[in-house]
Amino acid sequence: MLRSLDIRDVLIIDRLSLTLGPGLNVLTGETGAGKSILLDALGFVLGWRGRAELVRAGADQGEVVAVFDLPAGHLGYAILAEAGIAAEEGEVILRRVNGADGRKTAWINDRRVSGEVLRDLSDTLIELHGQHDDRGLLNPRGHRALLDAFAAVDPGPVRSAWRARTQARGALSEARSALDRAQVEEDFLRHAVAELDKLNPLPGEEATLDARRRLMQGAERIRADIARAHGALSEGAETQMRDALRWLEGASDKAEGRLDAAMAALNRALIELGEATGGVEEALRGLDFNPAELEALEERLFAIRALARKHNILPDDLGFFAEAARGRLAAIDGGAAGLAKLEKAVTEADAAYAREAAALTLARRAAAGRLDAAMAAELAPLKMERAVFATEIATGEAGPEGADAVTFTVATNPGAPAGALNKIASGGELSRFLLALKVCLMGDSPGMTMIFDEIDRGVGGATADAVGRRLKALAERAQVLVVTHSPQVAAKGAHHWQVSKRVEAGTTLSSVATLSAGDRVEEIARMLAGDRVTDAAREAARALLG
Structure with a gap:
């Protein structure tokens, strides 16, 4: 609940401290005394959009501080946590300053915040009801949520079914788009796969073929030199070395060991010469090729390079490209079956959503009848027994909250056409409709403060007394602050303040006094x-x- 409101240098208020209590709080005073300024100041600290300039003439800045008591589990704690604001359970302090230059700055528990955070928090703290109640009961966009709260229904299953339906439709749409794109290139893919399957290039093959081609192109010149070397080794060097070894062996007996080292070296040299000769012969055999082989090699090498250029990829990536193309073709070939499966999933999701939405519609229609009966019972004591309140439920656009369009309508006289609350009812009637509706819709709103701004305007006598009694009944379940000109309503208050204005040194100032009995x-x-x-x-x- 709202515990206190401190206002400094706002419009015609210089200094004002207001301490409110639980139950019904009443503000009275002459017209123009400043009651609406109190609500403007409260709306300012809550971040509501109102007057552009609130600073009192001659002051550097205007300031409003509001202190709220929040019970455990209050929705405001979640908003504070999301904004990164620490809040001890039980108290939240809002402070907002309006500079003379028009700049506005706000704090929650001494933490700087934006106006958006203030407004989000204020939705959990304050409900304002009056003839211009476009934030609450008069806004048709909120009627469905109000009916759901009255019915105590849980739209959760419908939201889950809607999400499943949306996901199923998205998957089907994506699959169709992918299939359409694939089908556009189907002929190209089939031709490309056929070419690649026929050629069957292997990773690293292009480099191997290129090296083999270069070797074959220079093979004649290389082979001639290697053949001459082979002749020199096999016919000249080896024969001479063997002759020398034979001669040395004949003389070794008489050399007394002086030739042993030389003969050993020649034996080793003959072994190395044999290995060299074998290596040269192996090289010669490797250089033997058929000219037709070179032609076939070049044909394959050029075919691999041409395909790589065609698909703008490296030759070694041709195999991966072929595999990907086969995958896209498989998707095309199996696309019809895949789409049928996804279409079945969409049909099932649509049916599941329709079932949940239909169940929610039945619950809403049942609740609408109960709400209309409750409103009839509330309107009679408010001297509007001939008025008819009706909760209209029409088929609307499907969404996460169901497919119902809910509108609260009234017909103020028998036979008169029904219409929206704010378009059919007069000022006094509208006030009573709003009060009756709030009484019927009042649920468990811990920590909520309800403000009624001259909701009794245009009524008097027994009707005003009935308005007061219903405000008092509301105040038994939540804190209520009412700005009123009705003595019957004011008499029902648990706490009473009088707003008045005075002139000091040529300046008009407003003040609030707590009234004794x-x-x-x-x-x-x-x-x-x-x-x-x-x-x-x-x-x-x-x-x-x-």
Whole structure:
């Protein structure tokens, strides 16, 4: 609930501190005394859009501080946590400053915040009801949520079914698009795969073929040199070395060992010469080729390079490209079966959503009948027994909250056409409709403060008394702040403040005073009698206060 409101240098308020209590809080005063300024100041600290400039003339800045008590589990804690604001359970302090230059700055628990965070938090703290209640009950966009709250229904299953339906439709749409794209290139893919399958290039083959080609192209010149070397080794060097070894062996007996080392070296040389000769012979055999072989090799090498250029890839990547192309062809070939499976999933998701939405519609229609009956019971004491309130449920656009369009309508007189609340009802009727609707829709709203701004305008006597009783009943479940000109409503308050204005040094200032029991008699008597308060008015005031 709203515990206190401190205002400094806002419009015609210089200094004002207001401490509110639980139950029904009443603000009264002459027209123009500044009651609406209090609501403007509260709306300012809550981040609501209102007057552009609030700074009192001559002041450097205007400031408003609001302190709220929040019970455990209040929705406001989640918003504070999301904004990264630490909040001790039980108290939240909002502060907002409006500089003379128009700049606005806000804090929550001394943490700088944006106006958006203030507005999000305010939705969990305050409900404002009045003839311009476009934030609440008069806004048709919120009627479905209000009906759901009254019915205590859970749209969760419908939201889940909607998500599943959306995902299934998205998967089908994506698959269709992919298949359409694939089918556009189907002829190209089939031709490319056929070419690649026929050629069957292997990783690294292009480099191997290129090296073999270069070797074959220079083979004649290389082979001639290698053949001459082979002749020199096999016919000249080896024969001479063997002759020398034979001669040395013949003389070794008489050399007394002087030739042993030389003969050993020649034996080793003959072994090395034999290995060299074998290597040269192996090279010669490797250089033997058929000219037709070179032609076939070049044909394959050029075919691999041409395909690589055609597909703008490296030759070694041709195999991967072929595999990917086969995969796309397989997707095309199996696309019809895949689409049929996805279409079945969409059909099932549509049916599941339709079932959940239909069940929610039935629950809403049942709740609509109960709400209409409850409204009829509430309107009678408010002297509107001939008015008809109806909750209309029409088929709307399907969405995560179902497929129902919910609108609260009224017909103020028998036979008159029904229409939207704010277009059919007069000022006084509208106030009573809103109050009755709020009484019927009042649920478990821990920590919520409801503000009614002159909701009793245009009514008096027994009707005003009925309005007061219903406000008092609401205040038994939540804190209620009402700005009123009705003595019958004011008499029902648990806490009463009088707003007045005065002129000091040529400046108009507004102030708020807490009324004692005796002061309340005088204030309600003034509301009954006007400028001249009589004893009869005082007696009537005492009777109202009971």
